[in-house]
Amino acid sequence: MDEEELLEQARRGDNAARTELVMRHGRRLFGLAAALLDGADADVSDIVQETFLAAFDGGLKAFKGNASLATWLSGVLINRVRKLRRYRHSRPAAPLDAFERPVSVASGASSCPATEVQQRMDVAAMLDCLPPEYREVIILREWHGMSYAEMGSALGVPERTAETRLTRARRMLRQRFAGYD
Amino acid sequence: MVDCENQVRLSAYHDGELLPAERSIVEAHLRDCPSCAAELAAIRRTSGAFAATSPREPSHEQLLQLAQSVRAEASDARMLLRLFRGTAVAAGVLLACALAAGVYLSQRTRAAAHEAMVLDHVATGSQPPTFATDALSDARQSEQQVRLARWIADDLRGRQEER
Numbered sequence: 149m150d151e152e153e154l155l156e157q158a159r160r161g162d163n164a165a166r167t168e169l170v171m172r173h174g175r176r177l178f179g180l181a182a183a184l185l186d187g188a189d190a191d192v193s194d195i196v197q198e199t200f201l202a203a204f205d206g207g208l209k210a211f212k213g214n215a216s217l218a219t220w221l222s223g224v225l226i227n228r229v230r231k232l233r234r235y236r237h238s239r240p241a242a243p244l245d246a247f248e249r250p251v252s253v254a255s256g257a258s259s260c261p262a263t264e265v266q267q268r269m270d271v272a273a274m275l276d277c278l279p280p281e282y283r284e285v286i287i288l289r290e291w292h293g294m295s296y297a298e299m300g301s302a303l304g305v306p307e308r309t310a311e312t313r314l315t316r317a318r319r320m321l322r323q324r325f326a327g328y329d
Numbered sequence: 330m331v332d333c334e335n336q337v338r339l340s341a342y343h344d345g346e347l348l349p350a351e352r353s354i355v356e357a358h359l360r361d362c363p364s365c366a367a368e369l370a371a372i373r374r375t376s377g378a379f380a381a382t383s384p385r386e387p388s389h390e391q392l393l394q395l396a397q398s399v400r401a402e403a404s405d406a407r408m409l410l411r412l413f414r415g416t417a418v419a420a421g422v423l424l425a426c427a428l429a430a431g432v433y434l435s436q437r438t439r440a441a442a443h444e445a446m447v448l449d450h451v452a453t454g455s456q457p458p459t460f461a462t463d464a465l466s467d468a469r470q471s472e473q474q475v476r477l478a479r480w481i482a483d484d485l486r487g488r489q490e491e492r
Contacts, residue, residue: 162401166396166401167396171396178395179383179385180384192385193387193391264381274375289344290376290379295346311346314340315336315340318372321375322368325375
């Protein structure tokens, strides 16, 4: 069934349609929320739930079909994460001087991380050092494979801005993890 | 290593976002620019690190729980809960206002009674009673009235003793 039609049925209260959409997009949205929040499962689940409810309860009008449903839902989720972050003030942007020197994980990483756990830790460290807006583009590109146009749509910024942020994010990572191999 | 101005398009090149003509230009440049070649290698290493991992995934139970939590009847229940919470907050505010008004009126009444009693004692020349300083007498207005009454009583008593 067409996703737009599925969304319309979900909005009307069709639980089968709601479940179908959760099964199609829930896993990806959960991963996105987990990467953006780096928080507890409860926070992640709450954000994903709110995202679906926003889409089902009244967000259909906002979905004009310009982007895919996946991209649009990602954008809704990112906005919710931003609101939560603003509310908590718990994750201020890392100061720029934090990117001036390579840190210890780089030297550890340069000895070729053999295990997936080590790789996961390295990636988590990379994400952790990025300010929120740069973290968003890296996750959308590297893990969700979004094009620049899709990133711009999800983030609510022009495509060129998404590209610039991605370039800067990668530069920050290169400076901080200079020895990563 | 000096940064090259062409580095700004390397991400787009790496991500396959360039048109064929632009790609050719970047590729030709990469052959002659070690700085850009190093930058591209760094981008590839970073991308490789992400490609080797994947974002956290929910368990099947979590996914089912999520599907359950967004069912239509669950939405209705949440709406009712929100409505109830809103009503409860409004009722709480009204109750607090009513209590505050009651306390204020009670203080005014007590202060007026104290004042009348002191003036009565002053008029008859007897010793005014000591006022209990209970919680209600903390109100500024009541305290001022009590202090004024005491001052009047002390002053009158002093004049009587002088005579």
